[in-house]
Amino acid sequence: MIGASLFFVSLLSLAAASPAARPNFVVHEKRDAVPSSFAKVGPAPSSATIPLRIGLFSNNFPGLEETLYAVSTPGSAQYGQHLTLEEAKAFMEPTAESLAAVTAWLDSHDLKATVASPYGEWLTVDVPVSKANEMLDANYETFTHIDTGKQIIRTLSYSLPAELHAHIEAMHPTTGFGKPLTAGRQPVVTASDRPAFNSSIHSDAVPSSCASTVTPACLQAMYGIPTTLATQKSNSIAVAGFIEQFAQTKDLTAFLQRFRTDLPSSTTFALRTFDNGKNTQSASQAGIEANLDIEYTVGIASGVPITFVSGGETFSDGALEGFLDIINNLSQLSTVPQVLTTSYGEDEPDQTAATFTKLCNAYAAYGTRGGSILFASGDGGVAGGQSQSCSNFIVAFPSGCPFLTSVGAVSGIPPSETAASFSSGGFSRVFTQPSYQTTAVKTYLTALGSTNSGKFTPTGRAFPDVSAQGVDYEIVSGGTLEGVSGTSCSSPMFASVIGLVNDRLIAAGKAPLGFLNPFLYANPGMFNDVTLGHNTGCNTNGFPARAGWDPVTGLGTPNFAAILAAAMSA
Ligand SMILES: *[C@@H]1O[C@H](CO)[C@@H](O)[C@H](O)[C@H]1NC(C)=O
Numbered sequence: 001m002i003g004a005s006l007f008f009v010s011l012l013s014l015a016a017a018s019p020a021a022r023p024n025f026v027v028h029e030k031r032d033a034v035p036s037s038f039a040k041v042g043p044a045p046s047s048a049t050i051p052l053r054i055g056l057f058s059n060n061f062p063g064l065e066e067t068l069y070a071v072s073t074p075g076s077a078q079y080g081q082h083l084t085l086e087e088a089k090a091f092m093e094p095t096a097e098s099l100a101a102v103t104a105w106l107d108s109h110d111l112k113a114t115v116a117s118p119y120g121e122w123l124t125v126d127v128p129v130s131k132a133n134e135m136l137d138a139n140y141e142t143f144t145h146i147d148t149g150k151q152i153i154r155t156l157s158y159s160l161p162a163e164l165h166a167h168i169e170a171m172h173p174t175t176g177f178g179k180p181l182t183a184g185r186q187p188v189v190t191a192s193d194r195p196a197f198n199s200s201i202h203s204d205a206v207p208s209s210c211a212s213t214v215t216p217a218c219l220q221a222m223y224g225i226p227t228t229l230a231t232q233k234s235n236s237i238a239v240a241g242f243i244e245q246f247a248q249t250k251d252l253t254a255f256l257q258r259f260r261t262d263l264p265s266s267t268t269f270a271l272r273t274f275d276n277g278k279n280t281q282s283a284s285q286a287g288i289e290a291n292l293d294i295e296y297t298v299g300i301a302s303g304v305p306i307t308f309v310s311g312g313e314t315f316s317d318g319a320l321e322g323f324l325d326i327i328n329n330l331s332q333l334s335t336v337p338q339v340l341t342t343s344y345g346e347d348e349p350d351q352t353a354a355t356f357t358k359l360c361n362a363y364a365a366y367g368t369r370g371g372s373i374l375f376a377s378g379d380g381g382v383a384g385g386q387s388q389s390c391s392n393f394i395v396a397f398p399s400g401c402p403f404l405t406s407v408g409a410v411s412g413i414p415p416s417e418t419a420a421s422f423s424s425g426g427f428s429r430v431f432t433q434p435s436y437q438t439t440a441v442k443t444y445l446t447a448l449g450s451t452n453s454g455k456f457t458p459t460g461r462a463f464p465d466v467s468a469q470g471v472d473y474e475i476v477s478g479g480t481l482e483g484v485s486g487t488s489c490s491s492p493m494f495a496s497v498i499g500l501v502n503d504r505l506i507a508a509g510k511a512p513l514g515f516l517n518p519f520l521y522a523n524p525g526m527f528n529d530v531t532l533g534h535n536t537g538c539n540t541n542g543f544p545a546r547a548g549w550d551p552v553t554g555l556g557t558p559n560f561a562a563i564l565a566a567a568m569s570a
């Protein structure tokens, strides 16, 4: 009795004290200044609502990472033993304690969140600006992206009650200033940047025209890619589509009629959408990026089922939200597409380390499920995703994530392929170097010496991992034949090689390759090593290509037969 009444009394005094008590706020993330590409407008309108995404710590991410390496490293007893959705979820989901703590905190602000990812580690809740400022000790303001005029609402700092720091890993939108998403731009490449055809070193099998324009026949000849049809229907390549870049079936048909007359005339792609995405069909809506990505997957990965995964424009800034939504959408499938290729990106410093980590962790989980994540490395050389002025090198996003495969670009014909000067490469400032690449990177850094020292972080995750042709691909877009360049060409091309290898693996009763990097770095002989050229940016000659791995062309360009042989015996 006495105990109960005492309890009652102390509860009362707590309740009486609480309205005045300020939570024990501790800063969670902050940014010192507004990025130079944005200008401050003023306080966020009080009527505005923040679509807040709350990333909870996974209960056992270290366990997931260990499993990822066990199932992806050739020679490991668990190699190829990919996880089911439920098995991945067991590592990725938050603890019941974290969920309860965050739910109680939201309840105390009259908010109810929805679970927004298949593993349950992301919640979303709409929060009015005034409430967000109060519960996060934040100052949400409106900022304009100077080049495009697009406005976003962000805060330069936010805090969480101290007791929530153990439960909440990331929040968005907060201090990340992602620029509006862009498709790979097509940098101007002059003929002098390209090595000419040289009959004394180039194989007769490669038409001399391939030195100036790249077609499926060129890629098949250069890399030994088979033209025979794939046979496995459970295999697939997903091609990411953003910013209302629509892939046209009519253009694909025209492309195949010109460049792949040997394929069945019915050859096409499937559509999957997320965030109310669509894929409008009309010549005026033809997206160069989307057409390139579809034509060089359907047109190279002969017979592999291809799905165009098109996102709507419901998010306030492109990359982070779009990338989270597409990976969460695909991860809810019981069999994930074995390859996902994306030719969009931004700059690493625009993201927050916490949200980038959370996105990267979702890629690790995708790898445990047997999926390979491929990204174009970026077209700004050492100046980030697109060229811009800089003194220190800018890391392209999201290539700094160690759980994806970053693809750079080259031109010319093997054995004299040359790094494309726009091919982004470098060293992440968020992620440290994973062990699969330390030996290869150390050899490069030793040879590089003090060149560019201080402009990059040599201990960071290094990229790209591999490369492929990326200059002057012929595509059909809006009914017209055009030439396109960029690492945007290289990623779908490399994805097609992996898709074809997976077809042969699945046909042989084996697992698909999944997370590629441990397999790639363990087998450098599978690549045409690119030792010529360098990238550029920040008024420097960037990084030179060298024998072995380098931060312009990675391990080199694919040799299909060698990759297939290594995959079959892995
Ligand atoms: C062609 O390659 C050979 C052998 O490497 C070289 O000696 C020659 O200079 C090259 N020709 C041209 C025009 O680059």
Ligand SMILES: *[C@@H]1O[C@H](CO)[C@@H](O)[C@H](O)[C@H]1NC(C)=O
Binding pocket: 272, 273, 274, 275, 276, 329
């Ligand atoms: C995920 O994809 C499916 C299939 O396209 C779609 O019906 C669903 O709406 C998507 N989810 C979201 C959140 O967009």
